[in-house]
Structures are given as C-alpha cells and as structure tokens.
Amino acid sequence: MLCKLTSGPNPPFSQAIFCPRYIVEALKPMGIQKLRNVGRKITEAFEEEGFLRLGEVHSLNLLQIQKLIGDEKTARWVYFRARGYDDEE
Numbered sequence: 001m002l003c004k005l006t007s008g009p010n011p012p013f014s015q016a017i018f019c020p021r022y023i024v025e026a027l028k029p030m031g032i033q034k035l036r037n038v039g040r041k042i043t044e045a046f047e048e049e050g051f052l053r054l055g056e057v058h059s060l061n062l063l064q065i066q067k068l069i070g071d072e073k074t075a076r077w078v079y080f081r082a083r084g085y086d087d088e089e
Contacts, residue, residue: 027055027084030053031052032057045068046068060079
C-alpha cells in the first residue's frame with residue numbers, strides 16, 4: 001500500500017524512501033481517495049462530513065468511522081490504512 005502511495009507523486013523514476021516513524025505524517029496530507037480500493041462511496045461518506053484528507057480520518061476513532069461508513073469491516077479497513085498499516089500480502 002505504501003509503495004503505491006509514494007511512487008506516483010515522485011516522477012520520473014517513481015522512487016521514495018519511507019522511514020517507519022514518518023509514515024503517519026506522510027499520509028496525513030493525502031486525499032482519502034488516494035488509498036487503494038477506496039471508491040466513490042467511501043470518499044463521499046467522508047466528504048459529506050467535511051473529511052478530505054487522511055490526517056482528518058486519522059483523528060477519528062474506529063466507532064466514528066463505522067458510523068460514517070455504516071459497515072464494520074470496511075471501517076476497520078479504512079481505520080488501519082489511514083494509519084499506514086496494511087496486512088495484505
């Protein structure tokens with residue numbers, strides 16, 4: 001997930017180095033839609049409440065995210081991705 005997020009904005013060679021302690025800070029200014037697999041529906045749910053950036057989502061707890069999205073599984077997925085954690089292979 002982090003590789004995909006960092007390679008795009010760094011042309012022409014699409015290279016970046018992410019130090020683990022700076023991951024959350026690097027994610028905060030990014031738009032919610034930048035997360036892989038976040039579609040229009042999730043993005044709109046956050047935008048309707050005024051949340052446009054991952055840093056704003058990061059300030060929410062899991063229950064707040066679940067209330068916005070309405071689905072516990074998706075809320076957990078967004079919660080952890082906004083914090084730079086991805087357990088997919």
